[in-house]
Amino acid sequence: MTMDNPVPSKHRVYVRGRITDEDGARILQQVSRIISEGGGSLSIDLKDAAHIDSRGAAWLIRAARAATREGMTVTMDGARGEVADFLNLVREDFTRTPELAPQRALLLESIGEKAFAMLEELKDACRLVIDAVYWSFIAPFEGRGLRWKALLAELNETGVKAIGIVSLLNFLLGLVIAMLSAAQASTFGVQIFVASLVVIGFAKELAVVMTGIVVSARTGSAIAAELATMKVYEEIDALRGMGLSVAKFLIAPKVLAILIAMPILTAIGFIMGVGGGFVLGIFSLGFTFKRWWAQTLLAATVRDLSQGEIKSVFFALIIVLVGCHNGLRVTGGARGVGLATTRAVVMDVFFIVVADLVFALLFYFFL
């Protein structure tokens, strides 16, 4: 392949033989040099080009566009046979300028768009809550049925199977809390109050938050992934297409199951957390079982325990509704399912912590 450039301002690039990757790069170099020398017209002579591959053609397109951008008139002359056919196939790439990246929305506009999207999502969420409440608590009493089999399966999945991990994590957390506070308490010689701290801490706060996080990771993510997958595979459409209620079939059993399971799991978590404190108090701090037990009973109040249980009911609702909401909103395929699941768990934890704060304030002022 050779090139020459006889007349200034009416440039000509002569291409011979095969046009592949390297030759293409050289054509661009040549054209760039012509561009830098100033405008005019450019003709790329292809009459002796025998073969072109897609990389060669891409370089050619790239070079032609670069020249056109600088205001030059570009012509390609004399392509024959195979080369002409190939270039004809990709001819649109010569003329069509690459699509501009979508114009970035103005700040105000994008805020507005986000706000509308959030409003839409909020509307969806409200509809979901109304449906869920109706099909979980009202419809069964109106004789419109409840899917008992599904409820039992969900209870097993959400409740029974979570007992192990909830127990273990709360026990370990109990140990950790006792250990940390014992170090502090020992400076004042009041290690026995570690028992109180563990009981109060787990009753009001730690058991329910720990259990909430475990359940959102186990069940919240599972709910979102299951519904999202069903949506992607048109199973949700199939259900609705039969005139059946998604809320009745899929949501109500989950709502009821988690509402039953969460308080029980929280109670188990509380017992295991306190158990963790016991282990440390007796085996490490050297108290007798009786002494530690007496202090534990002294500190435990129905009020604190009920605070934890009340919160567990609300956390349960957060987990199941956030999971369903994200699952049903999914768009796209496998990627959408992954995103929905992630979003569900992140929202769960966020709302659990926010709700916890709200409850802390409410209990502080009103209880």
Add this chain to the structure above:
Amino acid sequence: MNKDTPIIEVRNLVARYDEQLVLDGISFDVQEGEILVVLGASGCGKTTLLKHMVGLLAPAAGEILYRGRDLTKMDEEELARLLQRIGITFQSGALFNSMSVAENVGLPIEEYGTTDRELRDTLVRMKLRLVGLGNSGDRMPDELSGGMKKRVGFARSIAMDPEIVFFDEPSAGLDPIMAAGLDKLILDIRRLMGVTMIVVTHELESIRTVADRVLMLDRGRIIFTGTLDEAEKSDIPRVRQFFDRQPDAKIVEGVRFNDNGYKDS
């Protein structure tokens, strides 16, 4: 019912996803007892049309009348009653993965009040035998091939003896034998049960086998309605192109690179 009254009338249906206009004000009728094939290139809005016609998607504008009643204005209960008389077979079958084949088919029967277990089982087996899967009731959906899933989906859609069946892509992705089997099944069911069917497809062979009438969509508009014969003889370029299996013109025609050169300015 008068045979000439359409069972479904679609009036000026407009559908959009976000900003994108998918159906641009289309109108047509479906006559009782006919098999209407909705055809068109991939992405022309066939499935979107189907989902609007059964109320799964809400139209941006327009009406969908079932024996004169507008589906878009129905409340939830009326829509549910209507949907009991409609069967839908989805592209992938859309079987519930957690339920066996028999449970899938039996679900609408059970939910719409057939509590007698034996009757239900009999019905389920009858429907499964109709689609040639009489012995597969106990299998789970993930043990079935694509064609079997579609047939189970079809069995489920005719479980309630519907008046109207919508069938999305019966033969897409199936081998020719399986596809031909499904086409025959569609004709058999129509003959045996007298249902009206709306079949969405772009498979030429299927269209030629099952269609009483075809409706062709292109870029969100109806470009042809008529009998199969009329369609095959049509001189509308896009319809011709479809039945002759020709690629888009812009790829094969146009300016060639030759001695006249290529101009870009």
